[in-house]
Amino acid sequence: xxxxxxxxxxxxxxxxxxxxxxxxxxxxxxxxxxxxxxxxxxxxxxxxxxxxxxxxxxxxxxxxxxxxxxxxxxxxxxxx
Numbered sequence: 292x293x294x295x296x297x298x299x300x301x302x303x304x305x306x307x308x309x310x311x312x313x314x315x316x317x318x319x320x321x322x323x324x325x326x327x328x329x330x331x332x333x334x335x336x337x338x339x340x341x342x343x344x345x346x347x348x349x350x351x352x353x354x355x356x357x358x359x360x361x362x363x364x365x366x367x368x369x370x371x
Contacts, residue, residue, distance in 0.1 A: 322338040323338070
């Protein structure tokens, strides 16, 4: 009996977003609305615009901050 081969997709980078200028403008307008800004502030965040490399830097900084907090408090790791 002949076996069928299984093909797996090759890994690749995610496609860059190709949003239209009008949708980016609408998002920018929404994120600068005072009501939206206030709601975000109430949950402890803020609306900021950034390029993907800026987001990458911010994400790495936040992970480093959280890593320090968790490693400094072993109870958060459940005794591991």
